[in-house]
Amino acid sequence: MTDDTMAFLSLIQKSDDGDFLKSVPEAALQRIMDYDVENLIGAAPHERTPDRQTYGYHLVRVQARTPGEPLGFEAARPALEQDWSKARGEAARKQQDEALRSRYSVSIDQAALERLVKANPQ
Template structure:
């Protein structure tokens, strides 16, 4: 029987065609991976997430939901270009396996998943639940000692430390007449009203805050010199309120906000633990002496 010899080139092409067809069956989505489809919904979602940079604010109607209707044709073309570029670079980076080898990318993707898992804010549970939360976290709604005072500042940078202190002592002995015009210009207020410890310490330093707590409430009497981080001060304390817990009804908006945040965080952590639980963890013995598998 006479058999016709098949050219090796056609054999090669035939095998290649079969492999290509098989690849299409095994991975039918390959063409979709090479196609970036741009829809209105995708672009408006992209804008809502801050994509498109300067175009995102333009697409918001009065600060509301972004819409393409607020963009002209040129702006839409620029938006499409930005979206396509981002999608193309993302897919290329994924094909290169960068999400596996780049710590920053892995961390960002993990943060994105946490954000996606975050539950909606719970509705107001009512006073009974909030009162229990308020009682369990009463320290969060306690107002510290608040002090109202005036001061005259003598700066160490301008006068030198020793001279600033001496000038403050001299002013106190001479008697204060126009306290607003005395001393040096101060970076913050000359008068503080209902100032808490953290605000006082942030602007005048811990030493001043501690000394201020020891001064008597005497609206007509100047005390000092009191040292601060910036110099010396003559101080007149006009009022001081004791530390106190804010009543529930006054604190209720803050209590509700704290309760909702705590509930949301707890539900998020449960969701994260659920994701982690779907994976088995194998720890090398040189990392932990007793590896655990999950």
């Protein structure tokens, strides 16, 4: 049996108190909400994402959703200019890094590295 089937059977077995009809939609809504959150943050439960905050995740209760309004160009212009400027700066930095790297040759003395590692075990 699949995990979903097992979870459903477990739900039926636990529903001796007469709230079975209430517990089925609650379980379905919980699964939908879990799926939405997983897609929103890009990680399954107990997984970490690169953008995780220093203090971990925060539990937020969403009580209502209001559809957003599309921004006009003038309203979005400052954010667009900032994104464009940031992208140009990153591209220039990357180009400068490549130019610097092309000037140098890097080699590693394996014997010296091994001696250093043995002298400073962690």
